Amino acid sequence: MRHGQSVWNKQNRFTGWVDVSLSQEGMAEATMTGKLLREMRFDLAFTSLLLRAQDTLYEILKQNLYCDQYMRIHETRSEWYEHFTSTQADLMELKIYLSEKLNERYYGDLQGKNKEAARKEFGDERVHLWRRSYDIPPPGGESLEMTALRVIPYYDTQIKPYLKKGASVLVSAHGNSLRALIMHLERLTPDQIQAYEWPTGSPHVYHFDSHGRLQHKNVLS
Secondary structure, X not given: OEXXXXXXXXXXXXXXXXXXXXXXXXXXXXXXXXXXXXXXXXXXXXEOOOXXXXXXXXXXXXXXXXXXXXXXXXXXXXXXXXXXXXXXXXXXOEEEEEOHHHOOOOOHHHOOOEHHHHHHHHOXXXXXXXXXXXXXXOOOOOOHHHHHHHXXXXXXXXXXXXXXXXXXXXXXXXXXXXHHHHHHHHOOOHHHHHXXXXXXXXXXXXXXXXXXXEEEEEEOO
């Protein structure tokens, strides 16, 4: 799941790691997505440290028929957050894992800039390369390749083992962190991922076999 429209999406600004909120339209998108996914039973969830992804996730879970309670587990100092004596009631809690590894691509010097203003300052071709190329980062920021170097190992070590066990996993993240993951899962080339668009508030459902290999996907709307 890509998060709903953020305030800076609406303002046509580069966001990156700036922790802006969802817009009203983004909250409505999250609510609508929650209704699309309300009958899915999730075993656990993953999200980034940025609020727009988290707020989207919580709105989805609010609509879900099977999620009555959840517990957040932070990647940093997780032993503190999981340090408790469990009870039978804890078995009903959905664990949500928060990780910086799933954050949006860091846009460096472009963060906060209006995209049209950036095109006038740097030129259409240069801004297009920064936004869509695989291996050319914006000034002071990350390329999609650099983003993939943190997203894919996290997927392989933290998410994929659950998929191989048959778990139903919900991931709420960002356009570029998810593009990096999609490129890996669907074995897309850099040219193919350059043209890949994932609208805000659009859930993709992936199905895997017991070896964690992709079988098919559905895009819900």
